[in-house]
Amino acid sequence: MAPPTTLELPTDVLEAAAHWYVQLADSEADAADKRAWQDWLNADARHRQAWARMQALQQRLGGLDRGIALPTLKAARADRRRTVKLLVLLLASGTAGLAVRDTAPWQRMTAGVRTGTGERRSLALADGGTLEVNTGTALDIDYGPALRLLRLHAGEILVSTAPDLPARRPFEVHTPQGRIRALGTRFSVRSEEGRSEVAVLEHAVEIHPAGAGGSAPLRLEAGQRAMFSAESILVPPTALAPGQAAWAEGKLIAIDQRLEDFLAELSRYRPGLLLCDPAVAGLRLSGAFRLADTDAVLDNLAASLPVQLRYRTRYWVRVEARQG
């Protein structure tokens, strides 16, 4: 297949070989085309080498089963389209410190992350940090030259930031209710129904509610959580609830929790309606439950509390007082 000596093939020779191949494969090709091709072939050793390469290529392509090659390529490319944007982001800003100096095209990269109900994702951030994305979450990752920014539109995330050397760009999470600035840290943010809740597991963060203007930020230390709206601090810094970030390990932890509150929490991870009969709303429970199987969690409740489950469909469940 390969000629004994290989020559450098310039682009125009490769293009000519491609041109002749396309031309001769046309059903309209005639004797004059063939003669012209023969002349081209005879004119130069590099032409013959390019043609041999074309034949080898066609042989290789021809060896593929069409029924397998095409669906495989299409599926692989569709799969990559979905994820490649994020991958590019993750790779690109790894040398983010250099990016600032280079004004590289990836100086500003964004990627959207969405999770459905019951879905959780774990992502590596460009700077070496990690991001856990909880159920029903929409956020955009926007690492710019001056700021590492996560825009949380709705849902919940757990961030472990990494030092961004050498640029040391600040790290912020923005929610519709305000800004949270990381002070070298591990923390979770949840935003829903006009409220943001922040829980700090390590180090500290500063909270700037959107409507607070230039007033001093609220500083939250490790072991504390707080809730705020765009206008004000709704819950001042208090101790973390046990198992606050257990969802990142796929667990839901309840300690002496009201059933109604527990079910409201569980319903975030479960498609469809999960209703609580007011008659049992005040029952209390404790335990660690696996989020991967919410059916099993419900069965577990029915076995351990005086309640029963009424299924109208898989997507309509009511937890009621047990009959009889």
Place this chain on the structure above:
Amino acid sequence: MPPAHTPDAITHLYQDHHGWLQHWLRGKLGNASDAADLAHDTFLRVLAGRNAASILEPRKYLATIAKGLVVDRFRRRAIEDAYLATLAALPEPVSISLETRAVIIETLLAIDRMLDELGPRSREIFLLAQFEGLSYPEIGARLGVSVTTVKKHLVRALASCLALAAD
């Protein structure tokens, strides 16, 4: 050809930056054993490449090579998964030897790389001509373009294949 590397330069490069690279990759991939593999592959590329002593910004250089390897690994995984899924979806089970399968995967990878170089129109025309066996007029009719345009895109696609293919 100048001598590729002085042993000292490559040793220093490895000692000074291998740990950093592996850590960097682990941050990207979230997987220590993949990170170790790719860090190793990155240094293999450096050995095969230019003079290690002439590298001015070693970490930037290593990261650039490693990024290419990450993208490649990602591409390969997507192709392998899609290939297995396609085989699984066939109405009749087919038995393909490991060797044949490896050749097919490599060819699909080469095509996939080449497709990345093309615009969407050229890509579509190439796939229709090469894998659906449509004639130029049929492709033109399907996409609403002239036969001349079809040929022009095909020439571009095939030339791009040739440029990536080795003799």
